Amino acid sequence: MKYGHFDDTNREYVITNPKTPYPWINYLGNEDFFSLTSNTGGGYTFYKDAKFRRLTRYRYNNVPVDNGGKYFYIKDGDTTWSPGWKPVKTELDSYECRHGMSYTKFKSSKNGIEAQILQFIPLGFWGEIQKVSLKNTSSETKKLKLFSFIEWCLWNAEDDMINFQRNFSTGEVEIEDSTIYHKTEFKERRNHYAFYSVNTPIDGYDTDRESFLGLYNDFDSPEVVDEGAPKNTIAHGWSPIASHYVEIELKPGEQRDLIFMLGYVEVEKDDKWESKAVINKKPAKAMLAKFDTVDKIDAAYNDLRAYWDRLLGKINIDSGDDRLDRMVNIWNQYQCMVTFNMSRSASFFESGIGRGMGFRDSNQDLIGFVHQIPERARERIFDIASTQFEDGSCYHQYQPLTKKGNSAVGGDFNDDPLWLILSTTEYIKETGDFSLLDEMVPFDNDASRAKPHFEHLKASFYHVVNNLGPHKLPLIGRADWNDCLNLNCFSDDPNESFQTTGNKKGNTAESLMIAGLFVVYGKEYVKLCKRIDKDKEAVEAQKHVENMIKAVKAHGWDGDWYLRAYDFFGNKIGSNENEEGKIFIESQGWCTMAEIGKEEGMVEKSLNAVKKHLDCDYGIVLNSPAFTKYHIEYGEISTYPAGYKENGGIFCHNNPWIMIGETVLGRGDQAYEYYTKIAPSFLEDISELHKVEPYVYCQMIAGKEAFKPGEAKNSWLSGTASWNFFAIFRR
Numbered sequence: 001m002k003y004g005h006f007d008d009t010n011r012e013y014v015i016t017n018p019k020t021p022y023p024w025i026n027y028l029g030n031e032d033f034f035s036l037t038s039n040t041g042g043g044y045t046f047y048k049d050a051k052f053r054r055l056t057r058y059r060y061n062n063v064p065v066d067n068g069g070k071y072f073y074i075k076d077g078d079t080t081w082s083p084g085w086k087p088v089k090t091e092l093d094s095y096e097c098r099h100g101m102s103y104t105k106f107k108s109s110k111n112g113i114e115a116q117i118l119q120f121i122p123l124g125f126w127g128e129i130q131k132v133s134l135k136n137t138s139s140e141t142k143k144l145k146l147f148s149f150i151e152w153c154l155w156n157a158e159d160d161m162i163n164f165q166r167n168f169s170t171g172e173v174e175i176e177d178s179t180i181y182h183k184t185e186f187k188e189r190r191n192h193y194a195f196y197s198v199n200t201p202i203d204g205y206d207t208d209r210e211s212f213l214g215l216y217n218d219f220d221s222p223e224v225v226d227e228g229a230p231k232n233t234i235a236h237g238w239s240p241i242a243s244h245y246v247e248i249e250l251k252p253g254e255q256r257d258l259i260f261m262l263g264y265v266e267v268e269k270d271d272k273w274e275s276k277a278v279i280n281k282k283p284a285k286a287m288l289a290k291f292d293t294v295d296k297i298d299a300a301y302n303d304l305r306a307y308w309d310r311l312l313g314k315i316n317i318d319s320g321d322d323r324l325d326r327m328v329n330i331w332n333q334y335q336c337m338v339t340f341n342m343s344r345s346a347s348f349f350e351s352g353i354g355r356g357m358g359f360r361d362s363n364q365d366l367i368g369f370v371h372q373i374p375e376r377a378r379e380r381i382f383d384i385a386s387t388q389f390e391d392g393s394c395y396h397q398y399q400p401l402t403k404k405g406n407s408a409v410g411g412d413f414n415d416d417p418l419w420l421i422l423s424t425t426e427y428i429k430e431t432g433d434f435s436l437l438d439e440m441v442p443f444d445n446d447a448s449r450a451k452p453h454f455e456h457l458k459a460s461f462y463h464v465v466n467n468l469g470p471h472k473l474p475l476i477g478r479a480d481w482n483d484c485l486n487l488n489c490f491s492d493d494p495n496e497s498f499q500t501t502g503n504k505k506g507n508t509a510e511s512l513m514i515a516g517l518f519v520v521y522g523k524e525y526v527k528l529c530k531r532i533d534k535d536k537e538a539v540e541a542q543k544h545v546e547n548m549i550k551a552v553k554a555h556g557w558d559g560d561w562y563l564r565a566y567d568f569f570g571n572k573i574g575s576n577e578n579e580e581g582k583i584f585i586e587s588q589g590w591c592t593m594a595e596i597g598k599e600e601g602m603v604e605k606s607l608n609a610v611k612k613h614l615d616c617d618y619g620i621v622l623n624s625p626a627f628t629k630y631h632i633e634y635g636e637i638s639t640y641p642a643g644y645k646e647n648g649g650i651f652c653h654n655n656p657w658i659m660i661g662e663t664v665l666g667r668g669d670q671a672y673e674y675y676t677k678i679a680p681s682f683l684e685d686i687s688e689l690h691k692v693e694p695y696v697y698c699q700m701i702a703g704k705e706a707f708k709p710g711e712a713k714n715s716w717l718s719g720t721a722s723w724n725f726f727a728i729f730r731r
């Protein structure tokens with residue numbers, strides 16, 4: 001079943017049934033200011049960091065899902081409705097939500113009134129626009145009451161959710177003309193405030209949530225809307241909101257456009273106040289003046305469209321299959337830019353308060369957007385490399401605001417360093433700019449320890465060489481790409497994390513995935529050394545690559561496929577000898593891409609085994625059979641129920657590795673078949689089962705051993721985006 005359709009000419013997905021199987025969302029904003037919006041108006045807005053500068057409140061894991069957002073209530077006689085269907089959920093005469101490139105449009109109608117909303121963030125602007133157009137399509141004059149609604153978040157999204165003993169007493173607002181200012185904590189350490197405004201005189205307002213909703217009402221029937229009159233409340237503590245009230249009279253055929261703006265302002269420390277307790281509103285007023293007419297809004301919207309024309313204009317395929325073309329030309333590239341902006345921080349599955357930028361994730365994301373924004377990719381490479389140490393090891397994550405390595409998470413994920421060779425060489429191939437190799441880049445964020453960027457690549461390469469195990473294969477550390485294969489962890493305490501505690505610092509557990517990865521990017525490293533006349537280094541590195549190939553052939557082959565790893569005790573993982581987890585995808589992907597043992601038929605055998613044991617209707621599962629009991633020596637992988645996540649789920653990120661492996665054998669048709677199983681536009685007809693957006697990749701689809709094979713989760717922020725794009729264009 002479908003819930004809408006693609007409009008490729010406009011680069012939009014058009015949702016025509018608001019009751020999608022999960023909220024289908026879009027991202028607004030391209031630089032500092034961002035907003036997530038669902039197809040029913042749910043979501044939230046933040047400046048730069050979804051944890052520390054969240055403007056509007058959002059309750060994750062809510063019941064029902066996706067309650068709360070940027071809402072409008074239209075009261076027309078006895079009928080109240082919302083253009084996005086929610087929160088009122090009055091049955092609409094028509095409904096349409098168009099998610100486009102950094103904008104979303106709603107168009108719906110009820111009882112002879114048509115409402116349109118255009119929602120976007122102008123380029124380079126710290127404010128979100130909602131252009132609301134109301135048109136009377138009936139033959140009678142209509143008197144409408146319009147209520148807007150947003151709920152302020154008290155800036156720190158985590159504290160906002162837990163620290164009620166304080167937060168219920170701190171909320172403060174100011175109102176001037178049609179603008180509601182949110183100034184909680186402004187008088188102490190914050191030099192920023194937010195505002196929500198409309199470009200017309202208002203007939204009332206509310207800023208206290210309880211007065212607006214009523215203590216026992218839900219968002220679908222606020223007391224104020226039910227009664228048809230605002231209370232003009234000023235919030236003191238509790239939960240501040242911003243709601244405008246506007247009375248609108250429309251003659252038959254008449255239309256009115258209102259421009260709402262949700263903005264963010266930073267002021268100088270000594271320029272915070274206009275007068276005693278009155279905030280400096282000058283910057284906000286300047287922002288409002290910038291976009292106070294429909295013409296100005298339309299011009300900004302056209303600029304945004306032109307911006308995306310430029311970004312997407314660099315690659316265009318015409319394959320004869322719309323489903324493929326729209327993925328490659330539009331949605332996959334769009335998703336790659338979203339992963340550039342968000343990393344893994346804010347989606348409807350990532351709460352925006354947890355994870356920073358991942359070393360491995362960010363390097364891999366880069367291969368999906370380097371052609372669109374090469375200058376920013378260059379900068380990103382240096383940000384990442386700066387969190388590395390001289391021995392090649394690195395912090396697993398860093399914080400986007402400070403760009404400092406996150407010591408709470410630490411390091412020792414031994415695949416991490418190699419991904420820097422991937423991002424750097426892909427950047428060079430795309431741009432021809434070798435000069436980044438000479439740029440001085442700090443180690444451990446310490447400028448006094450800076451060295452040319454090339455030295456970082458060398459450190460990455462030798463980190464593997466210097467950390468080999470008993471079979472001369474790479475030691476895995478805490479985990480390799482598979483975060484949940486924790487072979488040095490042995491955790492029996494449910495209160496600790498598999499990733500960050502219990503590390504046994506073993507010197508036996510080895511990874512065939514890293515071995516393959518090393519051969520692929522080791523060869524790239526050798527090639528690079530030759531290109532920049534480091535011939536001696538090339539010869540030296542080549543030896544290490546060849547030794548690794550030998551080690552894989554001698555100790556990494558199980559007869560029909562590549563092993564996955566050796567555990568802490570030196571036992572095989574991913575072998576026919578194992579009862580569960582006999583075969584894993586990651587080592588098949590990387591060792592076939594590395595072409596290890598191709599002449600001896602290993603590549604072909606391995607990929608045939610993938611087809612036989614791991615492929616299913618919905619994609620290639622990660623391992624098979626899935627684990628059915630907890631193996632303390634394997635870690636988190638065996639905690640997931642069979643068929644989900646890293647335990648036998650279709651982890652879409654790694655499926656392209658097999659596709660690329662197939663191309664090594666020249667089996668393009670097989671590669672393409674795998675592609676069509678996970679590419680979202682090919683799954684549109686089974687949206688009911690697939691559940692998440694048919695226009696973006698998700699991290700995981702439940703595998704063949706799951707309770708509900710084919711059901712997907714974790715859409716948007718996944719390395720799946722860049723790798724699928726890369727698989728199509730692989731050089």
Ligand code: GLC
Pocket residue numbers: 344358360361480481482483484646699718719
């Ligand atoms: C998540 C992580 C990524 C990891 C993958 C597999 O997507 O962000 O770093 O490689 O899971 O565990």
Ligand code: GLC
Pocket residue numbers: 483484499636645646
């Ligand atoms: C969990 C997830 C995994 C992710 C890891 C790191 O283990 O299952 O996918 O990579 O957390 O945050």
